[in-house]
Amino acid sequence: MTKKHIFIVEDEEDILEILRYNLSSSGFTVTTATDGEEALAAIPKSMPDLVILDLMLPGIDGLDICRKLKADPQTAGIPIIMLTARGDESDIVAGLELGADDYITKPFSIKVVIARIRAVLRRKEQPPVDADAPLSIGDLVIDPRRREVRVKGRPVDLTFTEFGILHFLARHPGWVMTRDQIIDAVRGNDYAVTDRAVDVQVVGLRKKLGECAEHIETVRGVGYRFKEFR
């Protein structure tokens, strides 16, 4: 197996060293940059498998770097995991909506960082789930062609929007989706969906899902995530 190449953008030397040391000893090739200009010059040349991006940087900040990498067709496909301070939910939401794949809040455990890197790399290698393919997750079965949902074989009667939200989240297990991303995915069918309405819909959805409700996890201040395992 070829070593995966991780590019770390972080201005704090001690954090950079902890990441560099631990990722290298976990079998990754590591390159680093301590500011945005250096990162934007180096990433298109080295084309890493994944970027770990601190959002608080001197000069060009992390969100701008994320925007630039995602706007360039050459680098748009490189997964990004953001590093953020706890409580920076609005930056996390902005980053996810710019196309970042995941985020880790400081202070972090190195085990969590490595697990997230592996999860994001794995997700990138899997082909996207066909929008029409039936999904079967534990006791939950979702059939998009029939717009049918079953919990332990029992049919669940969902509204159009509830179905859309559940199906969108379940097709992307493990991904944190912001309310806007959820609205974009289900809109076209229902223009009345707003941020607040997403929360209301999720409350209704969870009630109807009963014992499968725990698959839909609230990510405080950010959005929702579908968990494959309860």
Ligand code: CA
């Ligand atoms: Ca920083």
